[in-house]
Amino acid sequence: MDTEKKENKEVNKLSLLIVAVIVLVLIIAGAGYYIYHQKQQMTDLVETFDLEKESLEDEYNELSLQYEGYKFSVGNDSLVALLSTEQAKVQRLLEELRTVKATNAKEIARLKKELDTLRKIMRNYVVQIDSLNRENEQLKVEKKEAVQKYQRATSQAATLKKEKEKLTERVTLASRLDATDINVTPVNSRGKLAKRIKKMQQFVVTFKIAKNITAPVGEKMVYVRIMKPDDDILVKSRADVFAFEGKEINYSMKKMIEYEGEEVAVTMYWNIEEFLSPGTYRVDIFSDGNLIGQKRFTLDD
Numbered sequence: 001m002d003t004e005k006k007e008n009k010e011v012n013k014l015s016l017l018i019v020a021v022i023v024l025v026l027i028i029a030g031a032g033y034y035i036y037h038q039k040q041q042m043t044d045l046v047e048t049f050d051l052e053k054e055s056l057e058d059e060y061n062e063l064s065l066q067y068e069g070y071k072f073s074v075g076n077d078s079l080v081a082l083l084s085t086e087q088a089k090v091q092r093l094l095e096e097l098r099t100v101k102a103t104n105a106k107e108i109a110r111l112k113k114e115l116d117t118l119r120k121i122m123r124n125y126v127v128q129i130d131s132l133n134r135e136n137e138q139l140k141v142e143k144k145e146a147v148q149k150y151q152r153a154t155s156q157a158a159t160l161k162k163e164k165e166k167l168t169e170r171v172t173l174a175s176r177l178d179a180t181d182i183n184v185t186p187v188n189s190r191g192k193l194a195k196r197i198k199k200m201q202q203f204v205v206t207f208k209i210a211k212n213i214t215a216p217v218g219e220k221m222v223y224v225r226i227m228k229p230d231d232d233i234l235v236k237s238r239a240d241v242f243a244f245e246g247k248e249i250n251y252s253m254k255k256m257i258e259y260e261g262e263e264v265a266v267t268m269y270w271n272i273e274e275f276l277s278p279g280t281y282r283v284d285i286f287s288d289g290n291l292i293g294q295k296r297f298t299l300d301d
Contacts, residue, residue, distance in 0.1 A: 053097070053108060059115055060094040066122060070129055079132070083125060090118055175214045177259070179285040179293025182207040184226075186272075186299065197278065197299055203270040205253070205283060207293060211263045216288075220259045223251040223286040224268055229279030234270065244286060251286075 067087035071080050093114050100107040185204040188194040194201070205224055223242050226234040233250045241248040253268045278301040285293040 053100075056108065056111060056115065057094065057097055060090055060097060063115070063118060063122065064090045064094065070125065076132055079125070079128065086118065086121060086125070093118075175212065175216065176290050177212060177215055177220070177287050177292045178210040179207045179287075180210050182283060182285065182293050182295035184281070184283055184295060184297045195300065197276050197301055200272050200276065200299075202272060205268045205270065207266055207285060207295075209257065209259060209264040209266060209287075209292075211261065213261045215259070215261060217260050218258070220257050220287050222255050222257055222266060222268075224253045224255075224270075225250065225284040225286070226252040226270060227282045227284065229277060229281065234274065242286070244289060244291075 064087055067083050067090060071083045071087070093111060096107075097111050100111070183206045185206070186194045186200040187202050187204055188199045189201045191202075203226065205226075209220075209222075221242075228234065234252045235250050236252075238250065240251055240254075242251055242254070253270055255266065255268055257264055257266060276299060278299055280296055280298050283295045283297070284291060
């Protein structure tokens with residue numbers, strides 16, 4: 001009886017031991033699984049942190065590139081300086097981000113907040129840039145219109161100037177005196193027509209100043225030049241000159257007349273005191289700085 005009881009006790013002890021071992025194995029297995037699971041979760045979390053950090057770096061890089069792009073598209077120096085300052089801040093924070101561990105949640109959160117702030121600042125700058133661009137486009141349109149108006153005004157002014165010059169020229173031409181019915185008569189000592197040079201004592205030059213109601217009235221000095229066949233001018237003195245086309249030229253005779261816009265007959269005399277050769281001579285008549293008439297005549301030996 002005692003032996004049987006003893007055997008039962010041994011069996012009970014063994015059963016309890018087996019149960020205890022099984023429980024211990026289960027606990028160890030559960031703990032191992034829990035540790036593995038936690039480690040896997042930690043690995044996944046670190047990978048998530050790494051990806052989040054990389055994404056944040058990409059966003060900082062993208063923001064920096066946006067600042068760089070706007071700097072080249074803006075023509076305002078003050079705004080470019082502000083953009084450069086903000087871009088430098090982005091670069092500084094990006095360098096901080098690169099040195100921060102992905103698992104440093106506090107720093108990552110701070111840098112995310114900084115990025116949000118920088119984006120808000122960027123949006124404000126974008127609004128300013130858009131406004132400036134619109135203003136610049138409007139200024140370009142206004143400048144183009146102003147240039148076109150100036151060109152039209154300049155063209156009109158040039159046209160008006162040409163028309164005025166033409167009108168002035170026509171008025172000037174219309175107001176010029178005109179010598180008509182020019183005749184040169186060589187006469188002898190008795191005032192009769194002389195046909196041979198050796199008998200000629202005087203040239204009688206006659207002409208008319210035609211009627212012209214547009215010409216200025218008053219006293220007019222009329223100059224006559226008698227040109228020989230060799231183009232030399234008959235003069236009494238080389239000091240007898242008058243102004244014509246910016247030069248001082250010799251005259252043979254001059255006479256003051258009173259002109260009132262009506263036709264005036266003029267007679268002038270040249271006493272022949274020099275040697276004359278046969279050939280074609282020319283008489284030029286001037287007044288008011290203009291050549292107003294010409295006449296050619298021929299002398300025979």
